[in-house]
Amino acid sequence: MNNDNSLNIEIKSSDIDGNNIVSDFDYKFISTCSYVLLGRNGAGKTTLFRMIAGLENRFKGTVQLNGKIIKKPSKRIQLVFQDNRLLPWKTVYQNLKFIKPDISRDLAARYLETLNLDRKIDSFPKNLSGGEESRASLLLTFLFPPNVLLLDEPFSGLDIYSLRTAINAIKDLKVKHPSTLLLLVTHNLLTAYELADKILILDDETLHINKIVEKSEVSTIKELENIYNEFHNSRP
Amino acid sequence: MSRLVRLVKGVGIPVILIFLWELLVNYNFLPSTLDAKPTRIILTVYKFFFYESHAQYNLTYNIKISLFRLIVGVLLGAIFAVLAAYLNSKIRLLRELTNPFLTVIGPIPIVIWIPIFMMVFSGNDLYKIALISVATFLLIYLSMFSSFRAIDKKYFELSRIYEKRFWSRFYEISLPHSIEEFFTSLRFSIAIGWIVLFIVEYNNAPMNQGGLGYTIERFRSNGQTEETFASVLILALLSYLLDKSITILMKYKTRWKSKLNE
Numbered sequence: 001m002n003n004d005n006s007l008n009i010e011i012k013s014s015d016i017d018g019n020n021i022v023s024d025f026d027y028k029f030i031s032t033c034s035y036v037l038l039g040r041n042g043a044g045k046t047t048l049f050r051m052i053a054g055l056e057n058r059f060k061g062t063v064q065l066n067g068k069i070i071k072k073p074s075k076r077i078q079l080v081f082q083d084n085r086l087l088p089w090k091t092v093y094q095n096l097k098f099i100k101p102d103i104s105r106d107l108a109a110r111y112l113e114t115l116n117l118d119r120k121i122d123s124f125p126k127n128l129s130g131g132e133e134s135r136a137s138l139l140l141t142f143l144f145p146p147n148v149l150l151l152d153e154p155f156s157g158l159d160i161y162s163l164r165t166a167i168n169a170i171k172d173l174k175v176k177h178p179s180t181l182l183l184l185v186t187h188n189l190l191t192a193y194e195l196a197d198k199i200l201i202l203d204d205e206t207l208h209i210n211k212i213v214e215k216s217e218v219s220t221i222k223e224l225e226n227i228y229n230e231f232h233n234s235r236p
Numbered sequence: 237m238s239r240l241v242r243l244v245k246g247v248g249i250p251v252i253l254i255f256l257w258e259l260l261v262n263y264n265f266l267p268s269t270l271d272a273k274p275t276r277i278i279l280t281v282y283k284f285f286f287y288e289s290h291a292q293y294n295l296t297y298n299i300k301i302s303l304f305r306l307i308v309g310v311l312l313g314a315i316f317a318v319l320a321a322y323l324n325s326k327i328r329l330l331r332e333l334t335n336p337f338l339t340v341i342g343p344i345p346i347v348i349w350i351p352i353f354m355m356v357f358s359g360n361d362l363y364k365i366a367l368i369s370v371a372t373f374l375l376i377y378l379s380m381f382s383s384f385r386a387i388d389k390k391y392f393e394l395s396r397i398y399e400k401r402f403w404s405r406f407y408e409i410s411l412p413h414s415i416e417e418f419f420t421s422l423r424f425s426i427a428i429g430w431i432v433l434f435i436v437e438y439n440n441a442p443m444n445q446g447g448l449g450y451t452i453e454r455f456r457s458n459g460q461t462e463e464t465f466a467s468v469l470i471l472a473l474l475s476y477l478l479d480k481s482i483t484i485l486m487k488y489k490t491r492w493k494s495k496l497n498e
Contacts, residue, residue, distance in 0.1 A: 055393050073396040085394045089412040089492045098408055099398050124492040144398075 003179040005031040005147040007065055011051065014059035021047045022059060022207050027200075031147075031181035034174065036192040038228060039202035045185045046082060048207060049150045052183075053079040065147060078146040080154045084137040086125040092136050093121045100143040115139055115169055131162035138166060145177040151184040155191055167194050189228065193221045201231055272461040280466035293463070295451065299474065302437065302448040306429050309368025314422060316369075317376035322406050325384035335381070342378045346371040346432055361445050364436050371432055372425035379421035383414035416493070419486035423479055430475050448474075 007029040014022045021044040029035055037045055050056035052063050054073040063070045065077065086095045096108045105121070112118040115135040125133055134154055141149055151170070155163050171194075174182060186192055192199055193215075201211040211231055218224045254274045260266050261273045283290040320338075324331040349367060357363035391409050400408065411418070437449025441457075444450070448471050455464040 053397065055396065073393070073399075075397065075399055078397060081390065081394075083390065085390055087391060087394075087409065087412075089415070098400075126492060126495055 005066060005179055005181045007052065007063070007148055007181055007183075008067075009048075009052065009061075009063050011048075011059050011061035011063070013061075014047070014051070016047060016056070016058050020206075022051065025061075025207055025209070027209060029148075029181055029183060031179050033197040034182040034195055035184065036196035036199045037183065037185045037202055038187075038192060038199055039185075039207065040204045041187075043202055043204045044207045045202065046152055049079055049152050049183070049185065052148070053077050053150060055079070075144045076146055077148040077150065078141045078144070079150040080138055080141055080152060082153045082156070084125070084130075084133040086128075086133060086136055086140075088125050091122050091124055092117065092128070095125075095136070095140065096143065099140050103143065111139055111142060112136075114142075114172070116165055131158045134158055135162065135166055135169075138169065142169070142173060145173065145180055147179070148181045148183065149173075151182070151186075153185050153187065155186065155188060163188070163191070167191060170195060189221050189225050193218070193224050199224070201228065269459075269461065272465045276462050277465045277469060280462045281469055284466060284470070293451065294446075295467070295470070298446050298448055298451045299470065301446040302433060302471075303474070305364050305447065306368060306426070306433055309365040309433075310372045310422070310425055310429050312365070313369035313372025313425065314376050314418075317373045318380055318411070318418065320373075321377050321380035321384055322410055324381055325410070326402070338374070338377060338381075342374045346374075346428060347435065350432075350436060359440070359443065364433060364445075364447075367432050367436065368429040371428050372422075375425045375428065376418065376421045379417045380414055383417040384410050387413050412489075416486065416490045419482060419489070423482055423486075426478060426482070427475070430471075434471070 009025055009027055009029070011022050011025040013020050013024075025048065037048075039045055047056060051059055052070070054063075054070045054077065057071075070077065086092070087098060090098060092112065093105060093108050096103050096111070109118050109121055112121055115138070117132060117135055117139070120128060120132055120136070125136070128136065134157070138151075138154055155166055158166060167190075170182070174180060182195065184191070184195055197215045199213040199215070200209050201213065202208065203210050211227075213224070213227055218227065258274050261271060280290075284293065284295045320334070324335055346367065349370065353363045353367050353370075357366065387410060391413070392405060395405050395409060433447070434449040434452075437445070437447035438453045439449075441450045441453035448467060452464055452467045452471070455467055
């Protein structure tokens with residue numbers, strides 16, 4: 001039985017406060033692969049993710065999940081934002097309960113343990129370090145494994161140890177739920193190399209897909225870095 | 237040690253003033269209308285609650301009446317204010333219809349409404365509660381409305397992704413986000429509520445509807461100076477204790493704002 005999820009994006013143009021941030025973006029993502037989107041800051045990747053998640057509808061075109069047009073946000077397409085979005089007035093456990101009201105304390109502790117956060121179960125977000133908060137935000141999405149998981153630079157500012165933990169957690173999620181389609185925006189080439197099967201290099205102006213690099217084409221992070229730099233240096 | 241020094245500094249001036257007051261009364265420097273020693277006032281407070289001879293004044297009963305009017309008035313005003321502020325922050329049409337009106341009448345001093353409410357309720361006891369409710373409503377509404385409007389939309393986006401409903405967003409996002417503004421405006425409302433309550437109870441003493449304002453007016457008109465001061469002291473203590481309880485509750489509910497306060 002084929003449980004793969006497909007995400008078909010056909011965006012002709014957009015009008016976000018008078019700006020055509022995303023235009024002529026046409027691509028079909030399938031959950032048999034994990035994708036990393038590389039592009040410079042301000043290129044519009046976050047806007048694209050918001051369109052996919054149903055949070056932004058000021059565009060012409062369609063976003064379809066398994067053939068059905070996405071009209072509003074839902075648990076099926078979850079987005080881990082660039083800025084961590086734990087509710088600051090709730091403890092880590094209460095934040096998990098906000099997402100999944102029936103989660104027991106024991107189960108929450110087990111989830112937290114996978115990301116080395118079990119000792120922080122009763123902490124408020126203000127008392128977490130940046131890395132801990134990022135990992136806790138990531139954990140919210142693990143409660144309801146979605147059809148599509150959009151990760152918008154979720155690891156910026158993480159130390160190498162926390163980064164490794166987070167990457168492993170996502171790999172685990174992908175192993176347990178292979179049908180979850182993973183799309184990641186990052187500037188971190190280690191993350192891109194570790195998690196991607198396909199790397200989409202985007203145009204800075206229009207967000208067109210300028211180049212697709214298959215993971216099999218690169219054997220080291222250095223090679224990936226060379227491809228990325230080469231591409232950007234060739235741009236005017 | 238520093239705590240003790242702080243305490244001595246804090247109570248120093250009041251203790252000196254009370255001591256001076258005691259001396260002035262002792263040596264008959266004050267007019268007869270103020271002829272009440274602080275020590276005797278404190279003794280009178282004690283008598284109100286524990287002496288058979290003072291039971292006739294029904295002070296406990298009158299305290300209960302005043303507290304009932306204040307608490308019911310503030311609660312009703314607060315509940316309607318928070319709900320109205322939330323609905324207006326979320327529903328544009330409702331906001332456009334009601335907000336200009338509420339913003340205009342909000343700053344009008346509540347005492348101006350006293351004669352109008354008295355006429356509307358024909359002097360019925362309910363008008364005291366209604367006045368406190370309106371004062372509370374306007375204060376809390378204005379504060380909560382601007383606070384609800386200032387909530388970062390990213391929290392609502394999170395709630396939309398996890399398919400939270402309208403009222404879930406209210407009590408899981410809007411209310412906790414604005415809880416400090418709520419308690420601050422609640423404290424103001426209670427302070428104003430006491431003022432309004434005292435004025436109307438004091439002025440309506442001839443109507444015999446009870447309450448601390450009524451009691452104070454009765455003692456004053458009978459020339460019972462010590463009892464008057466003792467009742468005022470009880471009123472002051474009650475308002476202080478109520479305010480202190482709310483401050484403690486506010487500190488607990490906003491502990492998420494402090495660092496390393498687990």
